[in-house]
Amino acid sequence: MRDTPPDVTNYISREVTELATSAEPQELPDDFWVNLAKEAYSVSTSYVDANYRRKWENSLRHMMNKHQLGSKYLTAPYQYRSKFFRPKTRSAYRTTEAMAVAAFFSNPDIVAMEPENGDDPVQVASARVQQQLLQYRLDNRSGNGIPWFLVVLGALYDAWTYGVVVSKQYWIYEEKEEVEYQPVLLNGEPVYDEDGNPLISQIVKRVPVKDKPWVEIRPVENFRIHPASDWLDPINSSPFLVDMIPMFYVDLKNKLKELDENGEPKWLPVTDDQIASATRHSYDSTRLTREDNRQEKYDVSVTPSLKSFDIVWVHENIFRIGGRDIVFKTLGTETLLTKPKPLEEVYHHGVRPYVMGYCLVEPHKIYPTSVCELGEQLQKEINENANQRADNVKLCLNKRFFVRAGAQVDIKSLLRNVPGGVTFVGRMHGPDGPDVFPMEFHDVTSSAYAEQDRLNADFDEVIGLFSASTLNTNRRLNETVGGLSMLRGSVNMIKETELRVFAETWMEPVLRQLIKLEQVYENDPYVLAVVAGRAGLIQRYGIDKVTDELLKRDITIRVNVGMGATDPMMKINNFHIGMRILNECLAIGQGVYNFAEVAKEVFSRLGYKDCFRFLQNGMQTDPEKIQLAQQLQQATQELYDRDVERETRIFLAKLKEMGQIQRKKMDVDAKLTQKYLELMNPVSGEKPPAGISLLGRMRPEVPYGQYGT
Numbered sequence: 001m002r003d004t005p006p007d008v009t010n011y012i013s014r015e016v017t018e019l020a021t022s023a024e025p026q027e028l029p030d031d032f033w034v035n036l037a038k039e040a041y042s043v044s045t046s047y048v049d050a051n052y053r054r055k056w057e058n059s060l061r062h063m064m065n066k067h068q069l070g071s072k073y074l075t076a077p078y079q080y081r082s083k084f085f086r087p088k089t090r091s092a093y094r095t096t097e098a099m100a101v102a103a104f105f106s107n108p109d110i111v112a113m114e115p116e117n118g119d120d121p122v123q124v125a126s127a128r129v130q131q132q133l134l135q136y137r138l139d140n141r142s143g144n145g146i147p148w149f150l151v152v153l154g155a156l157y158d159a160w161t162y163g164v165v166v167s168k169q170y171w172i173y174e175e176k177e178e179v180e181y182q183p184v185l186l187n188g189e190p191v192y193d194e195d196g197n198p199l200i201s202q203i204v205k206r207v208p209v210k211d212k213p214w215v216e217i218r219p220v221e222n223f224r225i226h227p228a229s230d231w232l233d234p235i236n237s238s239p240f241l242v243d244m245i246p247m248f249y250v251d252l253k254n255k256l257k258e259l260d261e262n263g264e265p266k267w268l269p270v271t272d273d274q275i276a277s278a279t280r281h282s283y284d285s286t287r288l289t290r291e292d293n294r295q296e297k298y299d300v301s302v303t304p305s306l307k308s309f310d311i312v313w314v315h316e317n318i319f320r321i322g323g324r325d326i327v328f329k330t331l332g333t334e335t336l337l338t339k340p341k342p343l344e345e346v347y348h349h350g351v352r353p354y355v356m357g358y359c360l361v362e363p364h365k366i367y368p369t370s371v372c373e374l375g376e377q378l379q380k381e382i383n384e385n386a387n388q389r390a391d392n393v394k395l396c397l398n399k400r401f402f403v404r405a406g407a408q409v410d411i412k413s414l415l416r417n418v419p420g421g422v423t424f425v426g427r428m429h430g431p432d433g434p435d436v437f438p439m440e441f442h443d444v445t446s447s448a449y450a451e452q453d454r455l456n457a458d459f460d461e462v463i464g465l466f467s468a469s470t471l472n473t474n475r476r477l478n479e480t481v482g483g484l485s486m487l488r489g490s491v492n493m494i495k496e497t498e499l500r501v502f503a504e505t506w507m508e509p510v511l512r513q514l515i516k517l518e519q520v521y522e523n524d525p526y527v528l529a530v531v532a533g534r535a536g537l538i539q540r541y542g543i544d545k546v547t548d549e550l551l552k553r554d555i556t557i558r559v560n561v562g563m564g565a566t567d568p569m570m571k572i573n574n575f576h577i578g579m580r581i582l583n584e585c586l587a588i589g590q591g592v593y594n595f596a597e598v599a600k601e602v603f604s605r606l607g608y609k610d611c612f613r614f615l616q617n618g619m620q621t622d623p624e625k626i627q628l629a630q631q632l633q634q635a636t637q638e639l640y641d642r643d644v645e646r647e648t649r650i651f652l653a654k655l656k657e658m659g660q661i662q663r664k665k666m667d668v669d670a671k672l673t674q675k676y677l678e679l680m681n682p683v684s685g686e687k688p689p690a691g692i693s694l695l696g697r698m699r700p701e702v703p704y705g706q707y708g709t
Helices: 014-022 030-051 053-063 088-105 121-138 148-162 249-257 272-277 285-291 376-397 411-416 446-463 468-473 481-521 525-535 537-541 568-588 595-605 623-679
Strands: 111-115 165-183 200-218 223-225 240-248 311-321 324-331 354-357 555-559
Touching: 030 053, 030 223, 030 240, 030 311, 030 324, 053 088, 053 148, 053 285, 053 376, 088 148, 088 376, 088 446, 088 481, 111 121, 121 481, 121 525, 148 165, 148 200, 148 481, 165 481, 200 481, 240 249, 249 311, 272 324, 354 481, 376 446
Parallel strands: none
Antiparallel strands: 111 555, 165 200, 165 354, 223 240, 240 311, 311 324
């Protein structure tokens, strides 16, 4: 097992270590905290500059369809050569981005939440409330939420390009003053002045302007952790975190005026000279590469005095001192801005408000290789092949000429190289050479195009793409539908694994922190009422309002994405297969199979973490309860079968009785017909008695076969 994460005092100077171990945090001088922040920033920045900054910048340039720094295409000898950049890297990311949208946002329910104890109805209700609350906050259509779609895609871009994504989760709360005028009342009656005018009182209220959770993607170059952090949990295992925040000068001045609940300034006073010193840390090569500008956007103005919108760098520092996390801010690395406080007093949800995620798993590295970096060498080789082929084609169509010094040649005409043009030269090919001769051109060989196809296929295989070049290289497979499905399935599996790693390392930890923020800070009555209505608390659980006890129940959070999530048809097929298997087990295995375990096994094989959200009683995972539900369904089916059998017997009895009546009627009709024939038979000579008419007795108005007996 890994030992307890080391204390920060193991990495700083001996003098600082002795101070940290001999006094309480609140008793330490300001210089101690400034030196601590300065040394932590120096250690981490040196490590990043030496090991990762160049890789980040190369990946950024490839994502921007630019050759990396130091490339030969940026040198003077290649000024007039072909230097195209084939956008394979950006094309691969756009495919990944589309798959992420299909995987994460095709289901309107972004997350699935389950109670720790499914037998507790309060926990079940709590899980439904918290799920609806998180759904409300992740939907920014009302303006009270988080633009989750953009945040997820921005996080994926950082993880794909740099190898890691860093985000900060916190609660935004801002107020503004509103003046309200009310008449002065005495015993319920208005009070008037000497002139008979009603006295008006002025009441100043502070009204919330922003009151919601927030997720901010932090630039990786502005965030520092210790190089020896644990790769499984770099944020919480690091002895320090340093977050460099650019702030406008006018905003900093406003912060210095804010007061806490005791009437004391929240931030320590600083001078303009100290603030000016914090503008010297503006240059950053990674940020400059990303912005693709020649001028740093955070540059301070050229005038000696600070202006309102000049950028000042504020560092938020979190240090583990004596087993406790201490939070404080510094102006750059020179001046203390806030008094050090325990983490719980600043962030009431009690955890470090940062999450670091990635797309590729590389053990023992806190900054794993990015997907962009995986294809870096192949991207360079593809550019090399394409540019050499382009140069070859250009030379075939516009040849390079050697002209003898001093020869009478129309050089301008040669340089123009207009099709059908004529260039005047002296006698060539000796004294007997022709006066007019054409220039021959040779096409580029097919081997260059074959090499291009192989490079494209290699790039697609490394990155995990499914493109036309993959099909062209695997001709035997793409000639059949089964082979095509095999190629697409293997590629989708790579991308789905990439997205699953991203969801496990970044999305789910971020959502867990958002739930903690909601549990501690949420008190908006309108939001709670909307969430209670959506969760159906009154109808399902008889709970009329959302309380703190209901919000603070432990739950399990899962992101609704699994294997096959990038292919819509595969998602439907997987779901259909799973439900069909469950129905078969329910029909033939009642009382034999453990339904809960069968469901988990089937859906886990199909890429889902669970299946209980698909069931009507989705939160009940107790096998005994599920078995009782099966028995109830079986008894209901038996009662239905008995009713069907009884109705069938009654119908058959009625049908038999109707048949007997019909046969009797047919016998009577036959006897009447026979009697009529006997009376009308001319052979016997008998005639009907006088006054008797058989036809009259037949009552022709009555349909045949319906006479009385």
